[in-house]
Amino acid sequence: MYESALIAVDFSRSSLPMLKRLDYMERMGVKRVVLVNVKPTATGSGGEGSAKLSTAERKEKLEEHADVLRDRFTVETRIVSGDPVEQILTLASDEGMHLIVTGSRAHHPAKRLLIGSTASGLVRKATLPVLLEDVRDADEGEDKVPRRDGPTLLATDGSSAAEAAEDHALQMLGKDKHLRVITVSSSNDIARAWRRLERITQKAADADVRLIRSVDLGRAEQVIPQIAAAERASLIITGRRGREGVRGVRLGSTAEYICRNANRPVLLVPGTEQDRS
Template sequence: MFEHTVVAVHFSSSYKPLLDSLSELREMGAKEFTLVDVLRVDEPKELSDEHKAEARRRLKQKQEDLEKEGFRVHIESPVGHPAQELVKVAMGAKANLILLASRGEGLWREFFHGSTVLELVRRTSIPTLIERLDPKDDTPISDLFSHILLATDGSKRAEGAETHALELAGGPGNRKLTLLQVSEEEAPADAADRLRSLADQARAKGADVAVRTEEGDPARVISRVAREEHASLVVIGKRGNAPHKELMLGDTAQEICRNVASSVLVVPGNAPLWTR
């Protein structure tokens, strides 16, 4: 499913535990990683020969560690702005996933400087996984795929998120999938049928499935349900029904990326699924 993953790395930040946990993606088909440490063009100290050499040394060390575990690993140290460079590398590598870490809640998700996470998700047409780390010790909060919350509005643009959530829920181990239909007004007439179909497909894959239908502000409802369900991962589409370009980031997805306590997988509506 996620055969080739581009991993955003910044060794002065919360990335060692993230790199140490990459083997968890093996069960979802991971075979190849590209580790990317972007040297910021607006940070002169990162452009010094000493800093470049140390960044490269650490990348090569992690490359060797992952290769010993049987992965193919590439390393990149481009100079520029993080979001732009990560998208360039991911598109050039034809990656299936972009992975980065986030320490804590709220604006801690805006790592490096400013709104890099949001800019990255806006720019890319590749699924992006923001893995939450515990701010106390920089370790993953929980088993990433143990309890998946799929938030859908039933629109065409949510189909990519739905497909990815079903595939993740069908992975090895005892996995739970909560299907959340959320709308600001009364749900469409066919919403119940759509949820039943998704639930049946997930159960056929062996997942433990729960279904919830809620009304209200989507971002607030999704955040609340994620807390109530103790979701380890929230899967959402990049946009809902709004008639904007695919590369734009919807208000709901933006708020979830910034504020939800769980890890978040943002899936563009046209993202293909690479099955194992």
């Protein structure tokens, strides 16, 4: 489904380990990868020490990073200058990409509870799906990465904004596969919560995809990461809604907390109502 992916790297300690984790993109249909590094125009807006690198040094490091992926994908490299979010979005559009990939850990210790300014900006502004690869533990060795050999997990609230995420999940899996689907209710109205799953249930039947469904009680931002960890989910797919015009212009709280707490890749799919909230 996603034939091409734009992967942003900043040459921080977690960049190479992140790339080594992306083998699952083959199952998503990715064949072509464009690996990009953005040379920041202001000191401090790049990765760890990357602002001091010369263009030649950037090219050399980018080729080293690209070599990690070349046994699985056709890889091209790009170096651009300017604001990371704007440059990545422009390049994705110019190259006709289907997916944007980036790490989801902030670099500054004071920002460890955030998903990172570049990641947050991409999710807020992108019209493409954004895959956030959790890299908090990447610089500690791959043995620190939790097991991710479980199912693909779709988290949906049944809204029209979530429909695109549901469709992407079904198309990505294809026939004769199974999909773990959850919806979370903060009330005891279980019947109403089950009705949220009617649309995805019908579409899955039409697509010959087997669903494993559940309604779980609690707060979505807590329950979804807990279930993902317990079932060793390989990927979480969910919709997102932008909050343009709201103070802070930030990613919607539920999706933001999922990205913070899941410790596994999260695919955020923009819905038709992404700018309404």
